[in-house]
Amino acid sequence: MQARRKLYLAAACAGLFVLVVVVATAAVVWATGADASGGGWSTEGRIFVLVMFTLAASGGAYLVIAASYARYVNAPLRMAEDLAAMTAHSGLRLAEPATPELRALGQAANQLLAARDALEHDVAERVREARASLEEERSRLAALMADLSQSVVVCNLDGRVLLYNQRAKQELSAGSDGSHGELLGLGRSIYTVFDRALLEHALERLQSASRDESGAERKKLLGSAQFVTATRAGRLMRAHMSPVLGRDGQPGAQVAGLSITGFVLVLDDVTSTNERHARRDALIQSLIEGGRGPLGSLRAASEMLSDFSDMQPQQRDRFLGVIRDEARALSDQFEKAAAAFSNDLRERWLLEEILGAELVEVAARRIAERGNGGQRKLAVKPENIDEGLWLRVDSFGLLQALSYLALRLQDEYEVREVRLSLKRSGHLAQLDLYWMGTFLNNESAMVWLQDPMNIGGENSPLSVVDVIERCNGEIWFQRERVSHRAFFRTMLPAAEAPSDRPQTIVSAAEGERPEFYDFDIFRWSAGSHELDDRPLAELSYTVFDTETTGLEPSAGDEIIQIGATRIVNRRLLRHEYFDQLVDPKRPLSQQSVKVHGITRELLSGQPVITTVLPTFHAFCADTVLVGHNAAFDMRFLQMKERQTGLRFDHPVLDTLLLSAVLQPNQNTHRLEAIAERLGVSVFGRHTALGDAMVTGEVFLKMLPLLADMGITTLRQAREASERTYHARLRY
Structure with a gap:
């Protein structure tokens, strides 16, 4: 109010000043004017001088008023805008104003802001403590979701994504041309990834199932819906849809007092499985079609030999030749089919992609731990390890095989040190378990490789050869007399390095956790x-x-x-x-x-x-x-x-x-x-x-x-x- 009064006083003084100047100027001009005979200022001249003095006085008054407005009106308005922004966000302070009146007001406002910030800090500390356990649970959830081998997406009833894991981000964001686009994200529609009609049909099945039953049985029988769909990149996904139940009063099918507020999609990539089944079906069909002719010839030739026992030797030899040729052709056909399908049979065993250096490190530690339990110590040294080599293997079985061979060397030949090396050999990975000095004969090595493994009193039905074949690899024993070195050499298929490994999940306090979930989206409903x-x-x-x-x-x-x-x-x-x-x-x-x-x-x-x-x-x-x-x-x-x-x-x-x-x-x-x-x-x-x-x-x-x-x-x-x-x- 004091600033506004000063502005009004300045405007009044400026107006009075203009009035005084105009009156004084008019008086002087008219007093010094000429008489009727001429010789003085004309009437037009007097008016011109009066107008010029009036404009000059008005300009001076405008400058005074503008300066006063900027000082006592605009400055407080800017201060009010800054203060409005600062009340919504902590840590901000008003800059020191130019005028003494506003300076005192700014200091008082800054004191209030400081008091407000102190209270907010205290409240924030209490809230942070109360949320500590919740954040820990969220971090655990995020870590579990990131490590799942399946794609998981959780949506509300409108299809808005409120949770997904890293695997889903990788598999569902690929475009039809192989490019990567951010199709999956929090709050985004799952219908940009999958066909809307297919998902709505599956959701309708869940809701209709909930309406057909009652009470606890309804909840028990609600179950899930399954279907197969394709991504934009052409990958086949088997989807398992389950309902998310809640009591938040949202519209939806009711199940024992609960409502369906969303759904969970668990997705498996079945592209390779489908291709393998297609190859198997084609192979079976080819065997059926290709075997009819030879089997018919065999049957006809055998019936002729059986029915005509007095057949001439030359004719008998011709029929026997037919049987021999057709049997050989049928055998060759089955051999080719077995070779073509052998890789598919091996793929049925679950293999994992692992960094070779990590596998060697774990193997060295496990062999050393088991070999140092008695009086004789067994040292294990990794050497010549290719740090960037990836393997696709049954890591548990391979670790068992390496431990078994190393411990037999220690127990039966008193070997005190073994070494592990891993390097790339063409498109394969070469893993060597070798030792110096003590030689093992070839017969014993073959027995070791083919006998069921026994490690620390624990028997396994598998042999080393079984494990290596399961990994689509090959193993043999070899000696180098010149270097006095012997080794078991394993050749394994090398895998491509993953292009996008799952991100590490850190605590929320560190501010680096990917935002893969937001359960508040359950309450959204775009349809309303x-x-x-x-x-x-x-x-x-x-x-x-x-x-x-x-x-x-x-x-x-x-x-x-x-x-x-x-x-x-x-x-x-x-x-x-x-x-x-x-x-x-x-x-x-x-x-x-x-x-x-x-x-x-x-x-x-x-x-x-x-x-x-x-x-x-x-x-x-x-x-x-x-x-x-x-x-x-x-x-x-x-x-x-x-x-x-x-x-x-x-x-x-x-x-x-x-x-x-x-x-x-x-x-x-x-x-x-x-x-x-x-x-x-x-x-x-x-x-x-x-x-x-x-x-x-x-x-x-x-x-x-x-x-x-x-x-x-x-x-x-x-x-x-x-x-x-x-x-x-x-x-």
């Missing part, structure tokens, strides 16, 4: 809302940014990088992102290179925009787009609609416009300035993904401020943005 009337807090967002060759899309400038991340349930999902360089097929200006640092060499060999946009369009599916100065980026996307056949007709929110809505009295709405006002750290600036991450953090900070202004739905946010001055910008 139109998108425009949905609360902002319930929507899923794709926050994106582009880097370009220049600033004029209509003049031929092109996109050279697209970066995007997702916001689901008011959380920025840093592990679900899109980041792709694009070859623009045109030169880059030096000015743009100085801004984003992307050179022609970095873009060489990258996909063109018509290849990138379909994948990005799929990433944005069923979300609201968010960008900073989004009109610029959207113009580039919209200019490619005719070329790609894709329409980016998603709802769009612009943090630049929302900043103008929230803080209309600020001098700038650049991304860095907004981030500083809201306490967001800026990193990776002028990279598409870095800017998208910062924009996402800024947008999340804006949501509670918009709610304080009564802007809670998408429609309200868009209408408020359209009323700002910056919404008039066009590209």
Whole structure:
């Protein structure tokens, strides 16, 4: 009030000053004017002088009023906007104002903010302690989900994904051309991955099963639904769908007082199994078709020999030759079939992919532990280990075989040291167990390899040869007299190194755990809302940014990088992102290179925009787009609609416009300035993904401020943005 009174006093003084100057000037001009005979100022001259003095006085008064307005009105308004942002986010403080009155007010506000932060810190500590056990359980769940060999996806009734594991991310995000696209993500629709009609039919079967029974029997008989479907990459998946039951009152089939709130999909890749079965069926069919002729000839020849015992020797020999030839042909056919199907028979045993160095390390430790139990010690030394070699083996059986051979050497030949080596030999892996000095004869070695294994008093029905054949390998004994070395050499198929190993799950406190689950999505129901009337807090967002060759899309400038991340349930999902360089097929200006640092060499060999946009369009599916100065980026996307056949007709929110809505009295709405006002750290600036991450953090900070202004739905946010001055910008 005191500042406002000072402003009113300054305006009144300025007006009085103008009035005094005008009256004084008029008096002087008219007093010094000439008489009727002439020789003095004319009437026009007097009026001109009076007008000039009036304008000068008015200009001075305007400057006084403008300075007073900026000092006593605009400054408090900016302070109010800053204070509104700081009340929603802790750790921020008002800058020291210029005027003494506002300085005292700012100090008092900062004291209140400090007290508020202290209380929030105390509450946060208590909440953190209360959530410790919950976070531990979540970490365990995340670790278990990451290690599962099956793909697991949990969805609500609308098909929104609320949990998935790393295996599902790998298997379900591959495109038909083998490319990798983020099709699976929290809050996204499972119907972008699988056929909607198929899943809805399976879900309907679950719900109808729940309606057909009653009470405890209903819950018992609810069971699950199974079906086979295909991914976009053409992989066959056997799906097992089970219901998720809850008491949250959501609509759905009722089961013993519980409602079906979602479903769990457990997926197995049965592509190789299906192919193996197809080969088996084709082989059986070929044996049937190919065996009819020889069997018919054998039968006819044998009947002739049986029925005509007095047959001439020459004729008998001819029939015997037919039997011999047809039997040989039939035998050859069966041998070929057995050889062709032998690999499929071996594949029935579960094999695992393991890093060879890890297997050797475990084998050395296990042999040493079992061999050092008695008086004689057994040393094990790994040597010449290929650290990057992967194997596909039955690791448990192979460890048993190596331990068995090493312990027999220790017990029967008093060998004190064995060595293990692993290296690549063509497309195979060569694993050697060798020792120095003591020789083993070939007969004993063959017996060791073919006898059932006995390790520490534990008998196994398998021999070493059985285990190695199960791994599709081969083993033999060999001696080198010159080097006084003997060894068991095992040749095993080498496996390809996994392209994407499951990520390690860490505690939530470290902030590095992938966001693979969000159970709050159970409460979402898109069917009950139109998108425009949905609360902002319930929507899923794709926050994106582009880097370009220049600033004029209509003049031929092109996109050279697209970066995007997702916001689901008011959380920025840093592990679900899109980041792709694009070859623009045109030169880059030096000015743009100085801004984003992307050179022609970095873009060489990258996909063109018509290849990138379909994948990005799929990433944005069923979300609201968010960008900073989004009109610029959207113009580039919209200019490619005719070329790609894709329409980016998603709802769009612009943090630049929302900043103008929230803080209309600020001098700038650049991304860095907004981030500083809201306490967001800026990193990776002028990279598409870095800017998208910062924009996402800024947008999340804006949501509670918009709610304080009564802007809670998408429609309200868009209408408020359209009323700002910056919404008039066009590209």
